[in-house]
Amino acid sequence: MVHCVSSSTPFSGMAIRIPVTKSVNPFSKRLGSAHRRCFRTSCSYSCFEVKDVHYRPPGTQLNLLRGVSFSLPEKSFGLIFGQSGSGKTTLLQLLAGLNEPTAGSICIQRYNSSGDPDGPSKPLASVKVGIVFQFPERYFIADSVLDEITFGWPRQRGSVQLNEQLALKLERAFNWVGLDRFSLGKDPQSLSGGYKRRLALANQLIEVPDLLVLDEPLAGLDWKARADVVKLLKHLKREVTILVVSHDLRELAPLVDRSWRMEMGGHLREESLPTLTLL
Numbered sequence: 001m002v003h004c005v006s007s008s009t010p011f012s013g014m015a016i017r018i019p020v021t022k023s024v025n026p027f028s029k030r031l032g033s034a035h036r037r038c039f040r041t042s043c044s045y046s047c048f049e050v051k052d053v054h055y056r057p058p059g060t061q062l063n064l065l066r067g068v069s070f071s072l073p074e075k076s077f078g079l080i081f082g083q084s085g086s087g088k089t090t091l092l093q094l095l096a097g098l099n100e101p102t103a104g105s106i107c108i109q110r111y112n113s114s115g116d117p118d119g120p121s122k123p124l125a126s127v128k129v130g131i132v133f134q135f136p137e138r139y140f141i142a143d144s145v146l147d148e149i150t151f152g153w154p155r156q157r158g159s160v161q162l163n164e165q166l167a168l169k170l171e172r173a174f175n176w177v178g179l180d181r182f183s184l185g186k187d188p189q190s191l192s193g194g195y196k197r198r199l200a201l202a203n204q205l206i207e208v209p210d211l212l213v214l215d216e217p218l219a220g221l222d223w224k225a226r227a228d229v230v231k232l233l234k235h236l237k238r239e240v241t242i243l244v245v246s247h248d249l250r251e252l253a254p255l256v257d258r259s260w261r262m263e264m265g266g267h268l269r270e271e272s273l274p275t276l277t278l279l
């Protein structure tokens with residue numbers, strides 16, 4: 001197994017002081033915060049848009065996704081739910097660029113203050129999508145939080161300016177996920193379940209994604225860690241657009257701006273969360 005080497009990291013031993021910022025979301029819950037802000041102040045905004053996406057794995061005749069279309073305004077929280085095997089993870093993999101749609105498009109569209117498209121849409125670049133899979137802590141490979149987060153960063157000494165930029169990105173990501181008070185030398189496996197998830201999220205936030213995709217972010221956590229992650233996601237949606245696939249509708253419901261049901265056979269339709277007592 002490849003192991004992350006810490007001693008050559010230009011950030012080893014670096015003390016990072018991270019200010020904690022707090023803000024309150026004053027608006028109603030149906031639309032994303034950026035969308036709501038724009039509604040009040042008449043500014044332009046971006047929308048992540050999936051149009052008529054189909055997917056058939058190479059070498060098969062199986063259509064796993066059929067005409068999936070939906071949109072999510074920036075800094076909103078979208079939730080996809082539905083039966084096991086309906087195609088939710090398959091869709092997330094397409095959004096993250098791990099597979100190519102057989103047909104259809106995945107793009108970002110900018111809208112002007114009147115709500116009209118502001119120029120042509122742009123394809124969503126996979127490098128601008130952060131994805132956290134189920135049980136991300138199973139894939140931790142380093143002995144320290146710093147090594148885990150800087151795995152894959154340039155090993156050679158870069159310019160002071162580049163190192164400062166990377167340190168600032170690290171600082172911002174740790175601030176966002178509330179890891180700012182943790183020692184960077186701590187073993188990731190010694191963190192609590194909720195903080196392991198925070199670390200996995202921080203990894204995807206170093207470069208701020210246009211879209212952050214999370215597959216079952218609460219799976220396998222105890223009640224306290226689940227509450228911890230929900231609180232974190234509530235904070236994070238002020239910073240990034242988040243799309244979640246989950247069966248944990250009750251806990252995530254307060255965060256949700258838009259929701260869709262994936263039906264067996266890969267059809268997606270917009271639907272409010274079902275009656276929570278039945279979940």
Ligand SMILES: Nc1ncnc2c1ncn2[C@@H]1O[C@H](COP(=O)(O)OP(=O)(O)OP(=O)(O)O)[C@@H](O)[C@H]1O
Nearest residue numbers: 057060062064082083084085086087088089090091
């Ligand atoms: N490469 C593939 N070739 C053939 N079938 C596949 C392939 N990938 C996934 N499938 C099938 O596609 C269906 C959808 O799988 P997917 O994992 O997307 O469902 P899901 O809704 O995420 O389920 P769960 O909630 O259990 O995670 C499943 O029946 C799965 O077996």
